[in-house]
């Protein structure tokens with residue numbers, strides 16, 4: 389079942405029901421196997437270093453550890469590094485599978501005391517207003533908000549969560565029109581691996597379709613049994629496991645409108661974690677923006 393393959397071709401048979409099902413699966417499937425998630429992104433460090441450096445810089449300005457809310461904290465790749473740096477973390481995610489793995493990694497009582505794990509939706513987080521110095525949404529998390537309304541609600545929630553002068557930082561992919569329109573039937577990134585918990589020998593491969601009507605890219609990740617000889621691998625007609633990953637593309641001007649409409653001041657918008665400008669040579673949009681500080685009112689004498 390290779391659902392959604394025709395989305396990029398604008399075929400009329402792609403019903404609203406199918407689109408809705410793909411979005412539902414596209415925000416959950418990839419996060420059900422949390423151990424596999426950690427295994428697949430074990431090499432990703434640059435973003436962690438950038439978020440920790442940002443928090444430490446703001447903490448130095450404030451003269452104390454920060455109160456940080458991570459939206460879509462997942463298995464804690466970023467949250468746990470911030471915790472180790474001495475900050476107070478609220479790790480919010482809507483997938484229990486991811487949060488359970490995050491919580492299991494925190495064994496030191498001193499760190500547990502600075503961590504709150506919150507299973508909730510980032511468009512309506514159940515938190516008190518003005519209680520955070522820094523709100524983060526690392527690693528394409530905002531790309532799981534598929535409509536304007538969801539994005540607007542999430543930006544408004546980040547604004548409310550922050551204290552005056554607080555920072556909202558996140559990264560999302562820079563839409564790559566050439567990549568988005570690749571042939572949706574060809575498999576890419578074919579990789580042989582051993583599952584981190586079951587030990588099974590599997591083959592990973594992907595393809596994707598871009599739906600221009602909704603700006604959502606539907607990535608299909610196929611997991612198949614590995615043949616004894618890698619060269620003999622041919623994708624079977626029915627995959628052993630098919631994971632849908634749906635990513636809403638956010639174009640730079642749209643992103644700037646979201647930031648400004650929510651009331652933030654844009655302080656940085658670069659193409660990678662080293663500060664490269666946005667261009668066809670970069671893959672990300674790394675953003676930091678600030679809720680303006682409370683205006684200083686001179687006391688009447």
Ligand SMILES: C[S@@+](CC[C@H](N)C(=O)[O-])C[C@H]1O[C@@H](n2cnc3c(N)ncnc32)[C@H](O)[C@@H]1O
Pocket residue numbers: 415419459460461462463464465466480481482483486508509510511525526527528529532533
């Ligand atoms: C790509 S992962 C990023 C996880 C983590 N920030 C990291 O850097 O590894 C995106 C996370 O966002 C979560 N997520 C997606 N939609 C969400 C929503 N509406 N509310 C809360 N979490 C959501 C997913 O469950 C997943 O854990």
